[in-house]
Amino acid sequence: MSLQSLKNKTRKEVAARLRALDVAQVTAQSAATAAALARFPPFQSARSVGVYMHLPENELHTDAILDSCFRTGKTVFLPRIEQLHVFDEQPAFPGQKSCLHFLSVQSRAEADALPPRGKYQIREPDYAPDRSNDLLAGSDPLDLLLLPGVAFTATGRRLGHGAGFYDDFIKRYRAKHG
Numbered sequence: 001m002s003l004q005s006l007k008n009k010t011r012k013e014v015a016a017r018l019r020a021l022d023v024a025q026v027t028a029q030s031a032a033t034a035a036a037l038a039r040f041p042p043f044q045s046a047r048s049v050g051v052y053m054h055l056p057e058n059e060l061h062t063d064a065i066l067d068s069c070f071r072t073g074k075t076v077f078l079p080r081i082e083q084l085h086v087f088d089e090q091p092a093f094p095g096q097k098s099c100l101h102f103l104s105v106q107s108r109a110e111a112d113a114l115p116p117r118g119k120y121q122i123r124e125p126d127y128a129p130d131r132s133n134d135l136l137a138g139s140d141p142l143d144l145l146l147l148p149g150v151a152f153t154a155t156g157r158r159l160g161h162g163a164g165f166y167d168d169f170i171k172r173y174r175a176k177h178g
Contacts, residue, residue, distance in 0.1 A: 007159060014150050018058035026061065034064035037146075043068075046143035048075040050102045050135065052166075053114075053122045059148060065106075070108050077102035077135050077142065080124040081165060087131075092168050099172070100165040102135040102142075103127060109111060120161075143175040145170075 001009075037043050049069050054062045069076045083098050084091060089098075103125040107113050114123035131137040147166050148164055149158040 001100075007162065007165040011150050011160060011162065015058070017045065021058070026058070029043040029092070030061035031064055034059055034068055037065060038068045041117075042144055047073060048077065048140065048143050048146040050079075050142050050169055052146055053078055053124070055141075056116070056121055056147070066108055075104055076111070077104050078114070078125050079122070079165075079169075080126070081118055091162065092171060095167070096164075098165075100169040101127075102169070104133040104135070136172060136176060145173075146159075 010051060043049070051062050051065055051069065054131075055133060066076065080101050080103050081098050082101055084096065089099060092099075105125050107112075110125075111123065114125055116122060125133070127134060128168045135142065147158060151159040158166075
């Protein structure tokens with residue numbers, strides 16, 4: 001079996017398990033994760049944090065994490081998927097048509113008001129007219145980036161949903177910030 005086949009099989013198995021969870025279980029696990037993160041020293045010392053926006057169903061909810069970020073005065077960046085041609089970006093792999101950017105938001109109310117967009121129907125921020133809220137257009141690096149994942153290995157390797165958006169973002173981010 002190929003690596004890609006194993007990844008796809010794992011995604012399907014995990015998706016089935018997640019569908020079996022009820023809302024109360026997801027809510028409880030999300031709250032426990034947010035509480036543990038709030039005690040995590042790198043989170044406590046972070047001034048800027050990139051936070052993924054959870055899928056509408058069957059994914060750890062990030063709302064309590066956002067609350068913690070805003071309550072402690074952190075600058076928060078949320079993801080937006082954009083077509084490569086919008087900012088004249090080059091594809092990183094064959095067939096790539098869009099990429100992920102992280103854009104700052106000022107409050108939980110602003111994050112809550114974001115409209116769902118795209119294939120995944122995730123709430124996404126909009127660009128400031130001068131792109132001043134775009135992490136990749138700015139000069140300051142992030143202190144912490146929280147990534148979604150379908151599954152993780154014991155050594156911390158991540159299996160995502162398969163579109164490559166976060167892996168591509170990390171490459172673009174490292175090219176800019178080292």
